[in-house]
Amino acid sequence: MRSRQIFLVCGLVTAFAICLSLFGGSLVTRADDPKVLTAEQVAEGVIAIAGNGFGRVSLNQIRRNGVERGRLTRILQDGRSEEARYELRFVRGDKSEKDKVRLDNKSPQAEYSLIYGEGRIFGIINGSPFIPRAETSADFISQQAHSIDALLRYKENESKLSSAGKDKHQGVDVYVVDLIDKATRKTRYFISARSYKVLWLEYEETPPGAAVAVKYTKRFYDYRIAQGTQVPYRTVLLEDGRQVLETRILTVTYGVRMEDSLFRNPEAASSAENP
Numbered sequence: 375m376r377s378r379q380i381f382l383v384c385g386l387v388t389a390f391a392i393c394l395s396l397f398g399g400s401l402v403t404r405a406d407d408p409k410v411l412t413a414e415q416v417a418e419g420v421i422a423i424a425g426n427g428f429g430r431v432s433l434n435q436i437r438r439n440g441v442e443r444g445r446l447t448r449i450l451q452d453g454r455s456e457e458a459r460y461e462l463r464f465v466r467g468d469k470s471e472k473d474k475v476r477l478d479n480k481s482p483q484a485e486y487s488l489i490y491g492e493g494r495i496f497g498i499i500n501g502s503p504f505i506p507r508a509e510t511s512a513d514f515i516s517q518q519a520h521s522i523d524a525l526l527r528y529k530e531n532e533s534k535l536s537s538a539g540k541d542k543h544q545g546v547d548v549y550v551v552d553l554i555d556k557a558t559r560k561t562r563y564f565i566s567a568r569s570y571k572v573l574w575l576e577y578e579e580t581p582p583g584a585a586v587a588v589k590y591t592k593r594f595y596d597y598r599i600a601q602g603t604q605v606p607y608r609t610v611l612l613e614d615g616r617q618v619l620e621t622r623i624l625t626v627t628y629g630v631r632m633e634d635s636l637f638r639n640p641e642a643a644s645s646a647e648n649p
Contacts (some may be wrong), residue, residue: 376464409558410537410539410540411549413427413535413536413537413540413551413552414550416537416570417528419570420525420526420565420571421573422570422572423569423604424571424587424603425520425602425603426599426602426603426604430529430602433526433603434629436601436628437466437628438628438629439464439466439629439630439632440464440627440629440630441461441462441625441626442461442623442625443461443624444459444518444621444622444624445457445458445460445621445624446458446459446460446479446619446621447619447620447622448513448619449616449618449620450620456481456483458481459479460477460478460480460621462475462477462478463476463632464476464574464634465637468530469527469530469532470523470530470531471493471530471531471623473490473491473518474491474634474637475491475512475637476488476637477489477586479522483498485499486498486499487524488506489637490524491513491516491637491638492544492607495514495515496561496639497510501640502640503639503640503641508582509581509583511580512579512582516577516579517553519557520561520575520577520590521575522572522575522594522606523542524561525533525551525553525561525563531556532556533553533554533555534553535551535552535553536551536554537549537552538551538552538562539564544647545565546573547566548566548573549564550562550565551563558624559577560577560578561575561576561577562576562577563575564576569645571594571597571604573593573594574593574594575591575592576589576590576592577589588613589613589614589615590611590612590613591610592611593609593610594606595607595609600628601627601628603628605623605626607622608620608622608625
């Protein structure tokens with residue numbers, strides 16, 4: 375108990391020191407307004423808080439791999455909802471493009487897996503691989519690209535940040551930060567000026583086969599501490615202002631050892647075993 379208290383105190387002290395160094399001693403960074411934080415300063419504040427005071431060092435050590443299990447509620451065009459369970463497993467590389475991600479979905483309608491690795495996406499159903507539809511692959515990539523993790527890993531992913539200033543939404547002061555990744559995908563983050571947690575993000579994408587871009591909003595709720603890192607346990611996705619998906623995390627565990635076979639195409643694995 376005492377060691378846990380010491381750990382928490384050290385985390386708070388570290389968080390204070392980080393914030394002081396970021397925001398107290400280096401505010402004079404823009405000639406037009408020395409009181410305005412740069413996008414990088416805001417992002418580093420988010421990273422410090424996400425690591426519960428230990429920032430990037432803690433995130434890189436703890437979240438190198440993990441398993442997340444939860445529940446999805448998808449709202450259909452006719453207003454009906456579909457429930458599904460999911461299991462997300464991942465192994466992180468030096469950059470997001472080198473990550474390995476496996477998403478297992480189970481619903482009354484279907485049970486399948488989507489896997490990303492080595493820059494490719496494929497699916498597995500009943501033990502056999504398949505090529506996902508274009509919109510399914512695009513949605514899978516979008517969920518990874520437009521995420522809190524994309525901001526937390528902006529340096530290693532070589533993404534560019536820019537500040538869109540400070541704003542007030544429903545009485546809450548927020549910093550607005552734009553991120554453009556190497557694939558030129560843009561995400562706008564709205565970050566609490568008080569807690570440095572990402573409250574929501576916005577982006578636009580044109581679905582495959584469509585001619586008009588769709589505006590997406592992803593809102594984050596119920597932040598909790600998971601193995602010393604801050605995680606939003608509830609996420610709501612809106613499409614042109616209409617809620618289309620709600621994700622609720624039930625459990626998340628980091629530092630789980632996983633076999634490479636989980637992320638391997640069954641046909642490729644079979645060919646390797648039987649040349």
